[in-house]
Amino acid sequence: MIFEKTAKILADYRDMDIAEITMETKFEDIGLDSLDMVDVVMMLEEEFDVEIEIQERIKTVSDLVSLIESLKK
Amino acid sequence: MIKTPLCELLGIEYPIFQGGMAWVADASLASAVSNGGGLGLIAAMNANADWLRKEIQKAKTLTDKPFGVNIMLMSPYAEEVAQLVIDEGVQVVTTGAGNPSQYMSRWLDAGIKVIPVVPSTGIAKRVARSGAVAVIAEGSESGGHVGELTTMALLPQVCDAVDIPVIAAGGIADGRGIAAALMLGAVGVQLGTRFLVAQECSIHQNYKDKILHARDIDTMTTGKRLGHPVRALKTNFSRELSKMEYDSTISNEEIEAFGAGALRLAAVDGDEKNGCFMAGQIAAIVNKEQPAAEIIKEMFSQAEAVLGGAGKWIR
Numbered sequence: 469m470i471f472e473k474t475a476k477i478l479a480d481y482r483d484m485d486i487a488e489i490t491m492e493t494k495f496e497d498i499g500l501d502s503l504d505m506v507d508v509v510m511m512l513e514e515e516f517d518v519e520i521e522i523q524e525r526i527k528t529v530s531d532l533v534s535l536i537e538s539l540k541k
Numbered sequence: 542m543i544k545t546p547l548c549e550l551l552g553i554e555y556p557i558f559q560g561g562m563a564w565v566a567d568a569s570l571a572s573a574v575s576n577g578g579g580l581g582l583i584a585a586m587n588a589n590a591d592w593l594r595k596e597i598q599k600a601k602t603l604t605d606k607p608f609g610v611n612i613m614l615m616s617p618y619a620e621e622v623a624q625l626v627i628d629e630g631v632q633v634v635t636t637g638a639g640n641p642s643q644y645m646s647r648w649l650d651a652g653i654k655v656i657p658v659v660p661s662t663g664i665a666k667r668v669a670r671s672g673a674v675a676v677i678a679e680g681s682e683s684g685g686h687v688g689e690l691t692t693m694a695l696l697p698q699v700c701d702a703v704d705i706p707v708i709a710a711g712g713i714a715d716g717r718g719i720a721a722a723l724m725l726g727a728v729g730v731q732l733g734t735r736f737l738v739a740q741e742c743s744i745h746q747n748y749k750d751k752i753l754h755a756r757d758i759d760t761m762t763t764g765k766r767l768g769h770p771v772r773a774l775k776t777n778f779s780r781e782l783s784k785m786e787y788d789s790t791i792s793n794e795e796i797e798a799f800g801a802g803a804l805r806l807a808a809v810d811g812d813e814k815n816g817c818f819m820a821g822q823i824a825a826i827v828n829k830e831q832p833a834a835e836i837i838k839e840m841f842s843q844a845e846a847v848l849g850g851a852g853k854w855i856r
Contacts, residue, residue: 501768503660503661503663503664503688503689506661506663506664506667507661507663510663510666510667521642521643522640522642522667
């Protein structure tokens with residue numbers, strides 16, 4: 469469920485087809501820079517009601533989803 | 542007199558910061574600005590805690606007014622300097638080049654007022670949430686590392702985005718700029734380029750002369766390909782760097798290596814051939830070497846006149 473919602477937010481943000489977003493998608497590859505990531509993370513925080521610390525090592529959708537999973541527990 | 546909530550918040554006379562410029566903002570300049578009624582900043586840049594401790598202690602002997610430290614978060618020594626400012630009882634910390642959140646709670650617990658430089662409304666909101674007392678909205682007119690948005694566009698948007706005081710930076714070098722920033726919603730300003738030519742600024746005279754003679758079209762940005770653009774005066778160095786960026790046969794690492802240490806060469810050695818003379822777009826109106834206190838006083842009396850006269854347009 470976390471992946472689906474995250475993918476939807478990313479797809480909406482980049483105005484792309486949700487089917488193009490997989491767990492392996494790198495943010496860099498879909499053209500998201502560090503400023504975009506701040507905005508995306510804020511949307512995710514609202515969606516999942518968590519506080520996400522932006523970290524350098526978060527580079528793929530999978531990284532982000534596991535981070536949110538760990539915060540939801 | 543121009544007084545804003547920033548004066549009260551920080552215990553300063555004029556709502557002005559001197560930017561935390563690497564290789565420029567040392568104890569001499571910071572204390573001169575603080576003695577002049579503004580907030581001087583020492584740049585921690587890529588230096589280690591030993592160097593910074595000496596500068597902080599030197600500044601304490603030169604001024605009894607508040608001063609701050611600018612911490613460059615990408616510095617390899619960020620962790621140790623983050624602790625040092627606590628140990629030394631520094632009152633204000635400004636941050637650049639990264640996300641300060643990992644140090645935030647430690648600094649706040651120590652009573653440090655944290656004021657990050659922000660290039661977007663999103664980052665402004667985040668740092669406000671984590672406890673920043675104010676933010677510096679820095680537009681791309683600035684010298685050094687720059688964001689995409691201009692001060693004119695960024696500043697009112699950041700003012701709308703957060704409830705904490707906003708300080709304007711980028712493109713300001715006189716009283717008109719200060720007045721304009723206040724009109725856009727800022728309660729203070731941060732200047733870099735104008736203070737490069739302060740008498741107490743220890744940079745090489747060649748650097749000062751370049752600023753004093755710069756024209757409107759004399760700055761350019763390089764490093765966009767590397768993801769961190771830098772504004773500096775057009776010199777052989779920056780033109781060469783720019784050419785390399787357009788050459789796809791040259792790797793990013795080679796470009797990084799070419800640029801490494803170039804600011805130091807400019808500031809310390811005055812190396813006109815290989816130095817990177819960082820400067821803002823407003824350098825052209827900086828024409829006089831003066832004591833920092835005089836710069837501050839002159840700009841604020843001009844700002845006062847400009848603001849006082851603004852009613853003339855209302856019929």
